[in-house]
Amino acid sequence: MMRRVARAPWTLLKALFGWLVLFEARNKVLLAPSALRLRRVEDAETRRLSAELPTPPSALVATVIATHRRPEALRAAVRSALDQTLRDQVVIVVDDGAGLPELPADTRLFAVSLARNTGVAGVVRNVGIRLTRSRYVAFLDDDNLWEPDHLERALAALEAPGGPDGVYTALRRVLPDGSEKDVLSVPFDRRRAAREAFLDTNAFVARRDRSLRFSRLRRTPEVLPREDWELIRRYGRGHRVLHVPHPTVRYLVNPASFYTDW
Numbered sequence: 001m002m003r004r005v006a007r008a009p010w011t012l013l014k015a016l017f018g019w020l021v022l023f024e025a026r027n028k029v030l031l032a033p034s035a036l037r038l039r040r041v042e043d044a045e046t047r048r049l050s051a052e053l054p055t056p057p058s059a060l061v062a063t064v065i066a067t068h069r070r071p072e073a074l075r076a077a078v079r080s081a082l083d084q085t086l087r088d089q090v091v092i093v094v095d096d097g098a099g100l101p102e103l104p105a106d107t108r109l110f111a112v113s114l115a116r117n118t119g120v121a122g123v124v125r126n127v128g129i130r131l132t133r134s135r136y137v138a139f140l141d142d143d144n145l146w147e148p149d150h151l152e153r154a155l156a157a158l159e160a161p162g163g164p165d166g167v168y169t170a171l172r173r174v175l176p177d178g179s180e181k182d183v184l185s186v187p188f189d190r191r192r193a194a195r196e197a198f199l200d201t202n203a204f205v206a207r208r209d210r211s212l213r214f215s216r217l218r219r220t221p222e223v224l225p226r227e228d229w230e231l232i233r234r235y236g237r238g239h240r241v242l243h244v245p246h247p248t249v250r251y252l253v254n255p256a257s258f259y260t261d262w
Helices: 002-017 019-030 032-052 071-082 121-131 150-158 227-238
Strands: 058-067 089-095 109-113 133-141 166-174 180-184 204-207 241-252
Touching (some): 019 227, 032 121, 089 121, 109 121, 121 133, 133 150, 150 166
Parallel strands (some): 166 241
């Protein structure tokens, strides 16, 4: 009885706001010092790498691929991005301080490496966003693949009359042995997202603006929610987000992931 009474305020708060929202509020308090340090790292790396690029990579869509020590998987991810039916894009690979493998020769492909490892996917992706110029931004991790029509389907929705600001397609989740686990396809609902993690940026394509930035909190695998959830839910606060219920992403459920095992 005493335990139920003690937990009553938490239960009420979860019912009102959702447990993911409460966890994120806690994260912002506990992890704020790491975010301040990592913002300085991100700014410094963006300045350094901008000086190395003669002109900012520019196209209708900029695809940002974060990577760390997965050379073969990275090459497959890059190829799936370059093989899109929508050709007006640039692909920027941002390595988190481990060094870059040899990548395909393509004028649309740019690859940079951070001076040191951050272990924070949000910072790695933010550098890629800030180094590019485009109307839209898409995201792909180094252990996932896109179907050839991923960007075409996303842009068809984004550029339709009265279209949304951001879209995310369905995920075909694949186990390490290559077998299919399931297809994750959930319509966008900010209230549902307060209680359930169903958002992933590998499927997300959005109109570029100042709010399209990832959290810089240092999120170990034990820290919930993930930065994907935080970005899309925050972006959806001031922008219209639409789900395209067609699986265009092959998402590896990877227990050995550097960033997350989901």
